[in-house]
Amino acid sequence: MAVVFIGLGSNIGDREHNLMKAKNFIHHEIGVIDLESTIYESEAAGFDGNPFCNQVIKVETILTPESLLKKTQEIERKMGREKKTIIKNGIPVYSNRIIDIDILLYDNLEVDTDRLTIPHPRMKERDFVMKPLLEIN
Secondary structure, rough: EEEEEEEEEEOOOHHHHHHHHHHHHHHHEEEEEEHHHHHHHHOOOOOOOOOEEEEEEEEEOOOOHHHHHHEEEEHHHHOOOOOEEEEOOOOEEOOOOOEEEEEEEEEOOOOEOOEEEEOOOOHHHHHHHHHHHHHHH
16 A cells, blocks of 8 residues: 555635545545645635635555546546646646645655656645645654
8 A cells, every 4th residue: 555645725615625525535536544634724826816725635545656646637527627737838827726636745756757746846835735744744
């Protein structure tokens, strides 16, 4: 089993309910949730949007990093997320979202492909990721 830390964020609708729903999908489709951080509220980062509720969870899974990415993106779509962050001139362009699921850490693995980078490349720049991550790690 791999130990994975996953970041969750929502800034549309009932944000805390969206986090709970995402965790339910993760529990049934990815693996056992061992720990959950406190839910933190933060302003939208990198764009003018609604405030976010953010949380980090620790999960045990048998999925490979690529399979985990595919599954998290499926969960986002099931929950109604219509578009992913796009990169324009090397800069991410963000938008409001019902759910955002980011793979932060996967064991001690480092991955750098066109589709996936682990550890998450911007997590250390984000208090809304680091505070909950340090709380449970």
